[in-house]
Amino acid sequence: MGAIYLVRHGQAPAHAYGVGTATGDAPGLTDLGFEQARRSGVLLAGMVPAFDATISGALPRQRATLQGVMAAFDPRPEHVVDADWDEYSVSDIVAGSVDAATYADRAAYQRLVDTALSDWIDGTTTGDESYAEYAARTTAAAQRAADLAGSGANVLVVSSAGTITQLLAQLWQVPPQGWPTLSRAFVNASVTKVISGKRGLSVVSVNEHAHLARRGEGMMTYR
Incomplete structure (x- = not known):
């Protein structure tokens, strides 16, 4: 039986979510995000001796988190x-850009995203990718990771709250x-384990x- 460890990316700067303008060399994570990733690596190193495969999405915050996690491992696939x-x-x-003030107001930003997601799922609004296409690619990505996990391998996947919970929703048969709702309380650099059998x-x-939740350290963030 193989295991897939899904890690949400660490804290990312505002530009990662389409707020403000990012320069070509802008980091994928904040300084706190890099530390969160490192701590998740230490946690995982105490759970598995090594990873047989490591995967991330293409987004800078995902790639940077994988590098931070794997700093705790040697060798590294x-x-x-x-x-x-x-x-x-x-x-x-989301119709139009998200300004910095809205992004800074967590409740206002969440309401904006929730409304946009509901319309997207219903098909009321469409962008470059439909909700059905997004769900299908998540399924396909998970199957490829499961194939790598095989009958006894450990696979690390670094992704985002929406995509990790999209997979959970499919496995738990949660309506679209x-x-x-599943992703709202997902912590940056948190770890979710799925077994493949x-x-x-x-x-x-x-x-x-x-x-990440030690009292007084301020390590726990949600975006």
Whole structure:
């Protein structure tokens, strides 16, 4: 039985979500995000002796998190980039750009995204990618990771809250409109474990973040 460890990316700067203008060499993570990724690597190194395969989406915050996690491991398998693990594009589904003030107001930003996601799922609004296409590529990416996990391998996947919870929603048969609720409380650099066996994928643990929740350290963030 193989295991897939799904890590949400660490804290990312505002430009990662379409707020403001990013320069070509802008980092994928904040300084805190890099530390979150490093701590998740230490956690995982205490759980598995090594990873047989490592995968991330193509987004800078995902690639940088994988590098931070794998700093705790030696040897390190080749980093495979699979863009099907990318998050949906907020700027694609939200009508107009998100200004800095709205992004800074967590409740206002969440309301904006929730409304946009509901319309996107219903097909009321469409962008470069439909909700059905997004769900299908998540399924395909998970199957490729399961194939790598095989009957006894450990696979690391770094993705985003939306895509990780999209997979969980599929495995738990959560209706599409209920999927966004799963991602709201996902912690940056949290760890979710899925096992791959004869009956397919099964969820073992979700959103593990105790390694980031030590009192007074301020390590736990949500975006």
